[in-house]
Amino acid sequence: MLNYVWFSLVLISIIVGAINGKLPEVTKAAFDMAQTSVNIAFGLIGIMAMWLGILKIAEDSGVDKIIAKIIRPVSKFLFPDIPADHPAMTAMLLNLSANWLGLSNAATPFGLKAMDELQKLNENKEVASNSMVTFLALNTAAITFIPATIIGVRISLGSASPQAIIFTTIVAGSCATTVAVIASKVFQKLPVFNKELKATKAESEEK
Amino acid sequence: MDLSFANIVQVISDSAIPVVILLIVGYGLFKKVKLYESFIDGAKGGFDVAIKIIPFLVAILVAIGMFRASGAMDYLIALISPLTNLVGMPAEALPVAIMRPLSGSGSLGLVTEIIKTHGPDSFLGNLVSTMYGSTETTFYVLAVYFGTVGIKKTRHAVPTGLIADAAGLVAALIICKLVFS
Numbered sequence: 001m002l003n004y005v006w007f008s009l010v011l012i013s014i015i016v017g018a019i020n021g022k023l024p025e026v027t028k029a030a031f032d033m034a035q036t037s038v039n040i041a042f043g044l045i046g047i048m049a050m051w052l053g054i055l056k057i058a059e060d061s062g063v064d065k066i067i068a069k070i071i072r073p074v075s076k077f078l079f080p081d082i083p084a085d086h087p088a089m090t091a092m093l094l095n096l097s098a099n100w101l102g103l104s105n106a107a108t109p110f111g112l113k114a115m116d117e118l119q120k121l122n123e124n125k126e127v128a129s130n131s132m133v134t135f136l137a138l139n140t141a142a143i144t145f146i147p148a149t150i151i152g153v154r155i156s157l158g159s160a161s162p163q164a165i166i167f168t169t170i171v172a173g174s175c176a177t178t179v180a181v182i183a184s185k186v187f188q189k190l191p192v193f194n195k196e197l198k199a200t201k202a203e204s205e206e207k
Numbered sequence: 208m209d210l211s212f213a214n215i216v217q218v219i220s221d222s223a224i225p226v227v228i229l230l231i232v233g234y235g236l237f238k239k240v241k242l243y244e245s246f247i248d249g250a251k252g253g254f255d256v257a258i259k260i261i262p263f264l265v266a267i268l269v270a271i272g273m274f275r276a277s278g279a280m281d282y283l284i285a286l287i288s289p290l291t292n293l294v295g296m297p298a299e300a301l302p303v304a305i306m307r308p309l310s311g312s313g314s315l316g317l318v319t320e321i322i323k324t325h326g327p328d329s330f331l332g333n334l335v336s337t338m339y340g341s342t343e344t345t346f347y348v349l350a351v352y353f354g355t356v357g358i359k360k361t362r363h364a365v366p367t368g369l370i371a372d373a374a375g376l377v378a379a380l381i382i383c384k385l386v387f388s
Contacts, residue, residue, distance in 0.1 A: 002349065002361050009270040017277035025276040033272030037264035041257050049253025054231055056249025057242055061235040094227075099343075101223045111348075112256050112355050119356035127360040128353065136352055136364055140308075140343040141371035146219060147340030153319055154336060159327030164387075165336040171382045172341035176375030183370045187363035194362075 044108065051109035055091065064090035078138070078181065079131045081121065088117030092135055099142035102149065111139060130188045137180035143173035256355060263354025267346055271309050280305070296380055299325070303335045304376045308345040308369065315339065334383045342375040 017026035058064055068075070068085040075082070075089055082088050091114035098107035114135060122129045147169050154162035187193055235242050274280060284302050291301050299321060306314040318335045325331040345368040353361055 002353070002365060005346070005365065006266065006270050009274045012279050013270070013273035013277040016279040016282065017273070020278045022277055026273045029272035029276035030269045033268040034265050036272075037268045038261060040268075041261045041264055044260070045254055045257040047253075048257050049250040052252050052256075053246035053248075053250035054228060057235040057240055057245045058231045059249075060240045060245045061231070061238040063231060063234045063238075101219070102340075103223060106224060108351075109253075109256075111352055112260070115352045115356045116256075119358070124360075125356075126358060128358050128362045128364055132353075132358070133362060133364045133367060136349060137367045137371055139352075140345040140348050140368045141375060142343060144340050147336075149315065150318065150336045150340050153315070153322060154327040154332075157319070157322050157327050159322075159332075161328060164328070165333055165340060168333065168337040168379065168382045168386055169340035172337055172375050172379035175378035176341055176371045179374035180367060180371035183367045184363065187367055190363070 047106075048109045048112070051106060052113060055094070055110070055113060058090060059087055067093055078134055081129065081131050082118070086117065086121070088114055088121065088131075091117055096138060096142060099139065100145050102144050102146045104149075107139075130184075133188065134181065134184045137184040138177060141173070141176035141180035143177055144169055259355050260351050263350045267350035271313075271346070275310070275313060294377060294380065295384070296376075297331060297334070299331055300334050300338065300380075303338050307338065307342050307376070308372045309347075311344040311347060314344075330383065330387050333387045334379065337379040337383055338376055341379050342372045345369065345372055 013026055014023075017023045064087060065085050068089050071089065071093060072084045075084060079089070079092075091110050095107050095110035095114050098104070098110055115132065118129060118132050118135065119125065122132070145166070147166065150165065150169075151162045154165070232242060235245070280302075284305055287305065288298065288301055291304070292298075296304065303314055303317045303321065306317055318339045321335045322332045327333075327336070345365075349361060349364055349368060353359075353364070
């Protein structure tokens with residue numbers, strides 16, 4: 001799916017760019033964004049190292065076991081394939097909490113660590129597991145209790161009540177999250193989305 | 208002491224990370240974990256992860272950058288607008304709705320522009336703020352998160368993410384109409 005989306009974006013850009021006479025801009029955007037990507041990744045090294053260090057302390061102290069117990073009722077429903085005290089749970093919870101608080105700098109390292117742990121439990125290393133999709137759905141539809149970035153923008157542009165949107169943001173985010181969980185649970189049962197799972201399974205058995 | 212709502216939000220925002228670090232490190236000390244060694248051990252992985260996401264970041268950001276620069280984004284908006292008119296989405300807010308799943312910086316730019324033009328406390332200003340806050344850059348997250356662990360077949364991740372985005376955007380519109388107009 002990501003293949004088609006990606007290919008369509010590139011193809012449409014070049015065709016439309018040619019029609020609009022904007023090919024130089026398209027080329028420039030491609031080079032600029034390639035450079036930006038590296039800047040983003042390099043900017044992430046330090047923050048990533050810091051949070052992975054903190055997470056390792058959490059793991060070694062066993063605090064993740066306590067967290068696992070607390071969230072067990074919810075996690076059992078959302079991620080039935082993942083053992084409650086697996087490190088993936090802690091990383092996912094921290095990622096989602098960081099999203100709730102609008103702390104995107106902290107969210108990414110936890111999220112990447114969570115994916116790493118989920119992949120350890122994944123049977124087909126090239127195919128997304130149900131838990132991965134549910135986690136990403138929760139992540140991309142995350143409720144933000146403190147939308148810090150946008151509040152910052154509103155303050156800087158002279159809003160009389162910058163925090164007025166917190167309530168509406170939480171309501172809209174809750175709807176998105178509910179739909180995300182339902183959609184991921186319904187879609188994961190559809191044959192269309194399980195073809196790839198079976199195909200790779202057969203392939204690896206042949207090998 | 209200023210106990211206004213905005214100030215309380217600010218305090219929570221500012222203290223969240225220090226408090227989390229303190230709790231984890233404090234509990235580690237209590238459990239006699241070798242804090243420094245553990246931290247170093249974990250932090251070692253930081254470089255690898257950051258470097259590993261570069262190809263995926265390049266792929267997704269280049270494609271979206273090209274799409275925006277070519278003017279195709281404008282056509283996409285024109286194509287979708289009859290549909291969004293049905294649910295009563297203001298024409299000015301539509302670009303934000305379409306840009307949001309694709310590009311975080313792009314949509315923040317649009318939101319800032321709209322707030323500047325219409326004022327932060329106008330209906331439109333509140334609507335696009337809510338839209339921005341209640342959804343995420345789905346494609347960026349999918350590409351980077353799946354990319355780091357080498358997942359190539361994403362199964363139902365894209366449709367799930369997009370349906371959740373759509374639900375969030377429509378919900379933002381409805382709740383803003385109820386609260387702000």
